[in-house]
Ligand SMILES: Cc1cc2nc3c(=O)[nH]c(=O)nc-3n(C[C@H](O)[C@H](O)[C@H](O)COP(=O)(O)OP(=O)(O)OC[C@H]3O[C@@H](n4cnc5c(N)ncnc54)[C@H](O)[C@@H]3O)c2cc1C
């Protein structure tokens with residue numbers, strides 16, 4: 001399958017101030033996409049900005065071929081993207097390794113079956129009994145696609161969703177996740193909804209109650225604290241990193257991040273091809 005897609009924009013609207021959701025029609029991409037993977041998007045109609053911008057896949061409807069991205073406007077690329085209301089958009093993807101999807105006794109990592117011997121970094125695990133999904137701020141965007149997949153697999157009752165935001169009005173994916181039937185706990189910095197404080201405090205409570213495999217995406221300080229909690233509790237999980245990217249395909253080194261290899265030695269990986277999702281215990285902060 002070609003990874004270059006000219007997709008027709010079908011909708012683009014502001015969800016909360018500064019955060020937009022764009023929907024486009026891309027049937028082949030919808031079929032191939034896995035939760036945690038990202039798209040490298042030409043944001044403007046011409047060549048400005050020159051570099052594509054990486055945005056995670058937020059939601060997929062495989063039957064209609066519709067794909068959604070959710071993005072925060074922070075600079076030139078994302079503001080150009082928010083201005084695109086119709087026409088064709090130039091997308092490269094799906095790219096990267098996404099979240100491990102456990103199917104029966106086997107785990108599927110991104111679009112690579114980890115039970116295959118071709119992936120030498122693969123760790124084959126039995127399917128965990130419970131899952132905890134932790135999202136902070138715009139980091140909740142890719143987690144909705146993961147929840148869609150969990151719901152499709154009939155795992156709603158085995159998942160606890162923990163969402164963190166600065167304030168109540170900045171909470172993302174709550175309604176959509178509730179509609180899918182997930183049990184949700186919320187933490188906000190100002191206490192305007194849910195528990196006051198970081199979402200990692202909720203995680204600590206959950207881990208004391210019942211351990212589960214953890215999936216997380218959010219700002220680096222949150223992921224760093226989360227990885228420390230998982231390490232202390234001896235609980236496995238994985239985190240999606242947001243490194244700056246240029247090429248998106250492993251050719252330019254702009255996204256390198258430090259990880260530990262199987263022997264515990266520090267080494268470097270490309271977030272764009274080896275990630276953006278990494279086992280929590282491998283990331284060097
Ligand atoms: C794999 C991956 C998936 C992502 N998914 C999403 C998503 O689903 N939704 C979303 O809103 N954003 C996502 N991002 C971040 C997004 O790519 C950046 O916000 C975007 O590239 C900024 O482009 P810009 O031209 O608007 O801003 P720029 O002008 O390039 O930068 C504006 C500001 O944002 C900061 N910034 C830019 N890129 C990043 C980055 N990767 N990480 C942290 N800070 C950055 C810059 O340092 C600067 O302060 C993702 C990033 C990666 C690597």
Ligand code: FES
Pocket residue numbers: 244245246247248249250251252253254255256270271272273
């Ligand atoms: S973005 Fe170029 S190597 Fe990853």
